[in-house]
Amino acid sequence: MRRLLLALAPLLALPAPPAPAAEDAAYDLALGDPARKDRQAPLLLDGVTDTRTGEVLTPADLPPRVKDVRLLLVGENHTSMEVHRAQLRVLEELKRSGREVLLGLEMFPFTDQKVLDEWNAGKLDEARFLEAARWFKSWGYNWSYYRDIFAFARAASIPVFGVNTPREVITAVRKKGFAGLTAEERALVPDSVDTKSEEHRTLFKASFGPDASMHAMMTGEVFEGMFRAQCTWDATMAANALKALKERGGKDAVMVVLVGEGHVAYGLGIERQARKMFDGKVASVIPVSVLGEKQKPLAVRASYADFLWGVLPEEESLFPSLGLSTRDVPGGETLPVIAVEKECVAAAAGFKPGDEIVSLDGTPVRDRETHARLMSVKRWGDASTYVVKRGAGSLTIRALLRRKAPEPCPVPEKTPAPSK
Numbered sequence: 001m002r003r004l005l006l007a008l009a010p011l012l013a014l015p016a017p018p019a020p021a022a023e024d025a026a027y028d029l030a031l032g033d034p035a036r037k038d039r040q041a042p043l044l045l046d047g048v049t050d051t052r053t054g055e056v057l058t059p060a061d062l063p064p065r066v067k068d069v070r071l072l073l074v075g076e077n078h079t080s081m082e083v084h085r086a087q088l089r090v091l092e093e094l095k096r097s098g099r100e101v102l103l104g105l106e107m108f109p110f111t112d113q114k115v116l117d118e119w120n121a122g123k124l125d126e127a128r129f130l131e132a133a134r135w136f137k138s139w140g141y142n143w144s145y146y147r148d149i150f151a152f153a154r155a156a157s158i159p160v161f162g163v164n165t166p167r168e169v170i171t172a173v174r175k176k177g178f179a180g181l182t183a184e185e186r187a188l189v190p191d192s193v194d195t196k197s198e199e200h201r202t203l204f205k206a207s208f209g210p211d212a213s214m215h216a217m218m219t220g221e222v223f224e225g226m227f228r229a230q231c232t233w234d235a236t237m238a239a240n241a242l243k244a245l246k247e248r249g250g251k252d253a254v255m256v257v258l259v260g261e262g263h264v265a266y267g268l269g270i271e272r273q274a275r276k277m278f279d280g281k282v283a284s285v286i287p288v289s290v291l292g293e294k295q296k297p298l299a300v301r302a303s304y305a306d307f308l309w310g311v312l313p314e315e316e317s318l319f320p321s322l323g324l325s326t327r328d329v330p331g332g333e334t335l336p337v338i339a340v341e342k343e344c345v346a347a348a349a350g351f352k353p354g355d356e357i358v359s360l361d362g363t364p365v366r367d368r369e370t371h372a373r374l375m376s377v378k379r380w381g382d383a384s385t386y387v388v389k390r391g392a393g394s395l396t397i398r399a400l401l402r403r404k405a406p407e408p409c410p411v412p413e414k415t416p417a418p419s420k
Contacts, residue, residue: 024292024299026206031199032266032303041302045290045310051302059089062307063097068281071241072254073270075261075286075305078141079317086287086309087258088149091158100250101158103149104241104257107139108162111188119150120159137369142319142376149258159248163240163257164233165189174229193235194276195228200268204230207262231273234263238274261286266303289313320378320401322346326357328367334358334389335365349386349399356389 030037041049047056050065057065066072074090076083094101108116115132118124124132126147135143153160169188172181178193204227237259245255263269264284271282286305291313292298300308323344326335334356340346357365360374361384378384378401386397 026203026265027288027292027304028299028301029203029206029266030301030303031203032268032301036302037266039302040299041304041308043288043290043298043300043308043310045312047310048285049308049310051304051306051308054302057307059093060096062090062285063093063099065307066094066254066283067099069283070245070254070280071238071271071274071278071282072256073264073282073284074256074258075264075284076258077287078260079145079319079321080287080289080311080314081145081318082289082311082314083287084145084149086311088152090285091149091152091156091256094254094256095156095158100253101156102245102249102253102255103153103158103160104163104237104244104255104259105160106164106237106257106259106263107135107141108133109138109164109166110162110240110243111166112138112162116160116162119154122154134369136372136376137367140368140372144319161241161244161248163237163244163259165236165240170229170233170236173232174225177225177228188236189232190235190239190273190277192276193228193232194273195231197268197272199266200231200272201227203266203268230269234269235273237263238270239277241270242274242278264305266301267305283307285309287311316380316403320345320375320380320382322351322375322384322399324351326368326371333364333366335367335371343404345399345401349397351388351397351399352390354390358387358389358394361385 028040036051041051042054042056043049044056048059048062049056072090072094074087076087091101091103112133115124115129118132119129129150130136130143150160152158165188169181169185172185173189178186178189181189205223237257241255241257245253249255257270259270264271264286267282267284271284274282284305285307287309288298288300288304288311290298290310295313321344323341324337324346325339327338329336337346337351337353337355337357339353340351357371359365360371363370363374365371365374375384380401380403382401384399384401386399388395388397
């Protein structure tokens with residue numbers, strides 16, 4: 001759930017996300033399906049738990065369980081290779097079972113479908129696709145997390161669709177409300193967006209954790225704007241996925257949507273919005289780390305998803321992450337830093353909120369796209385040299401891209417031998 005905040009930070013001008021403890025708690029809330037929300041589900045490494053029955057399945061067992069499902073939502077932690085491998089396996093098993101599969105992606109707005117169709121048709125190689133799709137603007141995460149998924153989709157003739165809407169539209173919804181949208185903006189969101197779910201509000205608030213400063217800014221108009229934007233985000237992805245399914249899929253096709261788990265959890269995001277537009281079957285799969293805070297087994301509520309896929313915990317992302325959030329300024333000459341996570345590379349290097357990035361390794365940085373592209377070639381162990389404006393002056397910051405060593409397991413004290 002903390003990943004939801006990482007995604008929202010640049011879009012909604014949030015401060016740094018809360019500590020991982022809040023993330024653990026968000027997996028075990030009494031929300032969602034009444035038949036499952038009062039119990040926990042077993043979570044086994046490399047097992048797929050059917051949370052309705054409690055059975056632990058193999059990946060090959062999944063397709064028969066979703067044979068009537070038309071919309072399958074597969075949640076993700078964007079920077080977890082373990083999760084992306086599980087997502088790929090879902091696609092492979094569905095295709096192996098003979099299903100017609102369509103693939104919807106959060107990272108692309110539906111307005112970019114032309115370039116995705118060119119990828120689907122085999123007209124673009126990888127390098128030209130990344131350039132034409134402006135991957136580092138639309139998404140920004142390292143392409144290598146997703147390369148195998150895109151390659152399999154094309155090899156298996158699975159068409160790929162953008163299901164999001166331009167982020168500027170979501171920002172407009174947050175700031176102006178639905179009544180304040182221009183005609184052009186209104187045309188890019190569904191006619192109806194449900195913002196009335198109290199359970200969704202509870203989940204959204206829980207994603208911010210116990211941090212007092214976070215909740216201080218979550219009151220009144222600010223919270224309503226953010227929650228309205230989140231609901232619009234969910235409804236838009238539901239509507240675009242269903243539209244592609246209707247227009248491009250056969251009667252038994254399944255639309256698989258890969259999307260951040262915060263949009264899938266407890267059926268309160270995309271699924272809730274989709275059920276108001278669609279009477280077909282919807283289901284969810286969320287890969288979840290089997291260990292939570294302090295390497296203890298993670299407790300997960302059975303209503304969190306229809307299927308829980310147990311994966312290995314990852315202390316660090318496969319590719320370097322600075323741990324800061326930035327925001328584009330149209331026409332700007334620098335890239336403002338709006339948030340810095342605690343105990344991250346950026347914090348250790350000395351970055352502070354309010355800094356403005358001027359350059360990285362000598363290359364001017366005026367937008368998030370440029371910064372993401374330059375960082376995409378970095379690996380753990382490298383260094384990045386920044387020139388940063390701070391107040392009226394400037395300084396050079398050398399960020400060392402080094403992971404934190406895992407904390408050693410505590411050694412229990414020896415129990416004295418009983419006296420004889």
